[in-house]
Amino acid sequence: MLEVEDLACLKGDRLLFRDLALRLQAGELLRIAGPNGVGKTSLLRLVTGLALPEAGEIRWRGESIRREREAFHRELLYLGHAPAINDLLSPLENLRFACAAAGDEVDADSCMQALVRIGLENQLDLPARVLSQGQRRRVSLARLFLSGRRALWVLDEPFTALDVKAVADLAQALSEHCAAGGMVMLTTHQDAPFALTPRVLDVGAYAC
Numbered sequence: 001m002l003e004v005e006d007l008a009c010l011k012g013d014r015l016l017f018r019d020l021a022l023r024l025q026a027g028e029l030l031r032i033a034g035p036n037g038v039g040k041t042s043l044l045r046l047v048t049g050l051a052l053p054e055a056g057e058i059r060w061r062g063e064s065i066r067r068e069r070e071a072f073h074r075e076l077l078y079l080g081h082a083p084a085i086n087d088l089l090s091p092l093e094n095l096r097f098a099c100a101a102a103g104d105e106v107d108a109d110s111c112m113q114a115l116v117r118i119g120l121e122n123q124l125d126l127p128a129r130v131l132s133q134g135q136r137r138r139v140s141l142a143r144l145f146l147s148g149r150r151a152l153w154v155l156d157e158p159f160t161a162l163d164v165k166a167v168a169d170l171a172q173a174l175s176e177h178c179a180a181g182g183m184v185m186l187t188t189h190q191d192a193p194f195a196l197t198p199r200v201l202d203v204g205a206y207a208c
């Protein structure tokens with residue numbers, strides 16, 4: 001379980017939010033909501049341990065993520081707002097690199113299957129620089145199909161640039177992860193056809 005208490009976020013000399021609390025349990029999908037600039041991405045970066053809070057505590061399975069950082073990161077998959085793609089590499093090479101960098105041992109066949117499943121069967125060997133925005137997003141999202149053992153998925157605007165079918169497929173994959181006992185925390189400005197109703201946390205309620 002993920003628990004956040006009394007969280008405060010400082011950017012420059014501006015306090016974005018404070019006293020923010022949340023809990024995320026196995027099987028839950030949490031949508032982080034709020035207007036542009038309120039601090040949704042900043043919250044995700046705090047929760048993943050990529051940034052430090054001004055105040056507050058974040059615990060994973062009862063342990064502070066600062067103290068048990070490695071154990072936490074073994075169970076975390078974080079996909080940021082901008083797909084982390086190397087333009088010179090193909091989708092297959094990008095995916096294999098991303099998995100290896102995260103410490104996941106995944107063979108080429110599994111990567112290929114993940115890319116086919118996400119609809120990139122005709123782009124497997126193209127350099128990423130020629131891909132469309134939606135195709136670039138899909139390269140990054142293909143990791144979801146290789147990360148079932150990571151319980152907590154934290155996704156920043158994962159639906160951006162996806163077409164209607166891809167949005168539906170992604171919503172289904174996220175719902176299935178939760179149904180299998182995983183957890184999803186995401187930001188999005190658009191509706192998606194989830195099989196389960198997401199809980200919503202409005203960062204604006206904690207804005208300073």
Ligand SMILES: Nc1ncnc2c1ncn2[C@@H]1O[C@H](COP(=O)(O)OP(=O)(O)OP(=O)(O)O)[C@@H](O)[C@H]1O
Binds near residue numbers: 036
């Ligand atoms: N050095 C700084 N000084 C003051 N404010 C800052 C500084 N750096 C970032 N900010 C502010 O922090 C906020 C960061 O917002 P963040 O990206 O977390 O918002 P968001 O809710 O994810 O927005 P969006 O919906 O547009 O993606 C913005 O309002 C930005 O202007």
